Amino acid sequence: MNKSILFKNRPKGKPALSDFEITEIEKPSPKDGEILLKTKYISVDPYLRGRMRDEESYIPPFELNKPIESMLVAEVIESNNKDFKTEDVVSGMLKWELFQTHTGENLNKIDTNLAKPSAYLGILGLTGLTAHLALKHIGKPEKGETLVVSGAAGAVGSVAGQIGKIKGCRVVGIAGSDEKIDHIKEKFGYDEGINYKTTENMQKAIEKNCPDGVDVYFDNVGGETLDAVMMNINRFARIINCGAISIYNEKGVPTGPRLEGIMIKKSALMQGFLVRNHFDEFKSSIKELAGWLNEGKLKYDETIVKGFDETPQAFLDLFEGKNTGKMVVEI
Amino acid sequence: MNKSILFKNRPKGKPALSDFEITEIEKPSPKDGEILLKTKYISVDPYLRGRMRDEESYIPPFELNKPIESMLVAEVIESNNKDFKTEDVVSGMLKWELFQTHTGENLNKIDTNLAKPSAYLGILGLTGLTAHLALKHIGKPEKGETLVVSGAAGAVGSVAGQIGKIKGCRVVGIAGSDEKIDHIKEKFGYDEGINYKTTENMQKAIEKNCPDGVDVYFDNVGGETLDAVMMNINRFARIINCGAISIYNEKGVPTGPRLEGIMIKKSALMQGFLVRNHFDEFKSSIKELAGWLNEGKLKYDETIVKGFDETPQAFLDLFEGKNTGKMVVEI
Numbered sequence: 029m030n031k032s033i034l035f036k037n038r039p040k041g042k043p044a045l046s047d048f049e050i051t052e053i054e055k056p057s058p059k060d061g062e063i064l065l066k067t068k069y070i071s072v073d074p075y076l077r078g079r080m081r082d083e084e085s086y087i088p089p090f091e092l093n094k095p096i097e098s099m100l101v102a103e104v105i106e107s108n109n110k111d112f113k114t115e116d117v118v119s120g121m122l123k124w125e126l127f128q129t130h131t132g133e134n135l136n137k138i139d140t141n142l143a144k145p146s147a148y149l150g151i152l153g154l155t156g157l158t159a160h161l162a163l164k165h166i167g168k169p170e171k172g173e174t175l176v177v178s179g180a181a182g183a184v185g186s187v188a189g190q191i192g193k194i195k196g197c198r199v200v201g202i203a204g205s206d207e208k209i210d211h212i213k214e215k216f217g218y219d220e221g222i223n224y225k226t227t228e229n230m231q232k233a234i235e236k237n238c239p240d241g242v243d244v245y246f247d248n249v250g251g252e253t254l255d256a257v258m259m260n261i262n263r264f265a266r267i268i269n270c271g272a273i274s275i276y277n278e279k280g281v282p283t284g285p286r287l288e289g290i291m292i293k294k295s296a297l298m299q300g301f302l303v304r305n306h307f308d309e310f311k312s313s314i315k316e317l318a319g320w321l322n323e324g325k326l327k328y329d330e331t332i333v334k335g336f337d338e339t340p341q342a343f344l345d346l347f348e349g350k351n352t353g354k355m356v357v358e359i
Numbered sequence: 360m361n362k363s364i365l366f367k368n369r370p371k372g373k374p375a376l377s378d379f380e381i382t383e384i385e386k387p388s389p390k391d392g393e394i395l396l397k398t399k400y401i402s403v404d405p406y407l408r409g410r411m412r413d414e415e416s417y418i419p420p421f422e423l424n425k426p427i428e429s430m431l432v433a434e435v436i437e438s439n440n441k442d443f444k445t446e447d448v449v450s451g452m453l454k455w456e457l458f459q460t461h462t463g464e465n466l467n468k469i470d471t472n473l474a475k476p477s478a479y480l481g482i483l484g485l486t487g488l489t490a491h492l493a494l495k496h497i498g499k500p501e502k503g504e505t506l507v508v509s510g511a512a513g514a515v516g517s518v519a520g521q522i523g524k525i526k527g528c529r530v531v532g533i534a535g536s537d538e539k540i541d542h543i544k545e546k547f548g549y550d551e552g553i554n555y556k557t558t559e560n561m562q563k564a565i566e567k568n569c570p571d572g573v574d575v576y577f578d579n580v581g582g583e584t585l586d587a588v589m590m591n592i593n594r595f596a597r598i599i600n601c602g603a604i605s606i607y608n609e610k611g612v613p614t615g616p617r618l619e620g621i622m623i624k625k626s627a628l629m630q631g632f633l634v635r636n637h638f639d640e641f642k643s644s645i646k647e648l649a650g651w652l653n654e655g656k657l658k659y660d661e662t663i664v665k666g667f668d669e670t671p672q673a674f675l676d677l678f679e680g681k682n683t684g685k686m687v688v689e690i
Contacts, residue, residue, distance in 0.1 A: 085624055247619070250617065250619040250620070251617070251619075254619060269619045269622040269623045270623070271623070272619045272623060275617060275620060276620075281616045282616070282617045283616055284614060284617045285612045286582065286603075286612075286613045286614060286615045287618070288578070288582075288603045288606070288631075289581070289603050289607075289613075290631075291600040291630070291631035292600045292601070292602070292603060292631040292632070293409075293631065295630075295632065295633050295636055296630070296631050297628070297629070298622060298628070298629045298630070299622070299626075299628045300619075300621075300623040300624065300625060300626045300628075301626065302623065
């Protein structure tokens with residue numbers, strides 16, 4: 029038996045279970061040159077919300093009545109392709125299906141001795157790469173500077189904060205519960221944390237926790253949190269627009285205070301980051317991350333949800349902040 | 360007789376003549392090491408509005424009941440300083456006074472053979488330097504790209520557009536009258552122009568005039584014009600936040616559509632530019648600008664207002680767009 033999760037309806041605001049349909053399909057057979065993959069882990073990520081919109085973007089939108097796709101870890105169980113053998117484990121952009129055939133193009137074989145397979149969807153996957161390469165190209169944190177990270181307990185944020193500490197920064201995290209704040213301080217070495225859900229005046233809270241101002245802001249959420257940080261930036265601050273989960277579900281055009289005045293006043297730099305623009309650096313970046321991981325300088329969290337059918341709900345739970353670190357579905 | 364123009368009142372919205380006071384003062388005598396300066400030209404600039412606010416910025420705010428200051432060209436008429444002799448002409452940050460004494464520190468002697476004195480407040484002064492250095496450091500226009508310039512007929516914008524043409528770009532200007540649009544196309548070589556005052560849908564007008572999208576945006580105005588350009592940017596676009604005259608006079612916090620979504624989607628870069636961060640490049644930049652000027656590749660406009668007492672009104676007229684190019688008061 030095989031199953032597929034189809035995209036059934038373009039959500040207007042917050043996505044719902046009814047936007048997905050789990051359907052039974054035939055188990056395919058690999059043609060010449062193809063491999064048959066058995067899904068082991070599915071990555072659910074906030075950016076998938078963007079592909080649910082019917083508008084031109086850096087990747088095409090999902091098509092209605094077609095399977096959703098995201099990064100998966102899968103095992104080769106049959107191979108008609110000389111580059112792959114059974115029991116190889118690969119990661120790549122794949123369909124939300126229990127079994128699927130593939131040409132092997134753009135799939136990466138992963139080394140399960142270096143780290144467990146699900147790590148390749150997180151700290152050694154797009155989220156770790158995102159944190160590492162966005163700081164390398166845009167944030168450029170220097171020793172003694174202050175780095176603020178929103179979504180600090182999340183998959184990208186927790187890595188970003190730890191790299192900030194490796195670089196010698198004061199690191200302040202923003203997250204949505206006291207448990208998460210305790211956690212990022214204890215496990216990831218954040219110097220301070222701010223619970224945005226219980227803080228009345230975020231601007232003042234950031235000012236208090238960043239007595240020397242903000243030099244680098246790693247923004248995973250956008251919206252009002254971004255506004256509050258902007259009021260505290262230093263001259264020559266660097267702002268990484270990495271995610272904007274707080275506004276992804278807004279209907280219509282989200283508005284907020286204009287930032288061009290403060291950008292000029294502070295000679296600040298703001299830059300959008302997409303990890304897919306840096307494919308050529310993935311190998312070297314994974315190597316550096318794996319080095320830190322093995323030295324014990326990088327820790328990570330996973331929220332593992334079990335069962336293929338739970339994938340849509342796991343995705344929805346991201347927007348409720350129910351995950352700690354990378355959210356992965358294990359089949 | 361000597362005169363001074365004092366700052367009398369912090370404007371809330373648009374500045375008014377009543378925010379200034381012209382007063383007679385004593386003509387000073389230079390002490391040992393000082394020079395006596397006679398003002399020849401006064402530069403009036405939109406950024407002075409920022410110094411009228413009582414808030415921390417890159418330069419301290421104007422103090423009430425003290426003289427306004429801006430870039431001036433002045434002649435040395437008495438010197439007790441071995442580095443200056445009478446008839447030297449200097450430019451520098453000076454008070455709005457007919458006569459003033461000065462230590463000579465941070466004043467630049469100007470070469471009136473290379474260009475007329477008022478040019479050192481414009482194309483060879485901060486405005487020309489701003490256009491040149493902001494494009495060099497942030498915009499980085501490449502041959503075949505599309506450059507959009509707002510405030511295109513203004514002092515900075517007209518130079519920015521011409522440098523874009525020198526670099527081989529398609530250059531589209533935004534300005535506030537049909538006369539200005541004709542002028543930037545005829546005199547400065549802009550490929551197309553958009554009159555924002557008579558255009559109903561700026562987003563569509565930019566789309567039409569930039570069929571290949573916008574690669575570099577040199578923004579002198581901020582506000583809704585910035586929003587409209589942002590809807591047309593290409594991947595890896597560079598946006599120079601150079602000025603935001605459209606929002607300087609707004610009371611309260613100006614709001615607009617949030618840009619973090621499009622910044623991510625387009626991997627765009629936005630950076631605030633202040634020419635004073637690049638003092639060390641002024642000499643080489645003036646040399647390159649003067650070279651283009653003498654080759655006939657750079658043209659410039661001046662709006663010269665005569666009479667010291669007209670200085671406040673000339674400043675106010677900037678916000679009505681009454682100037683074409685650099686606004687200068689001749690004494």
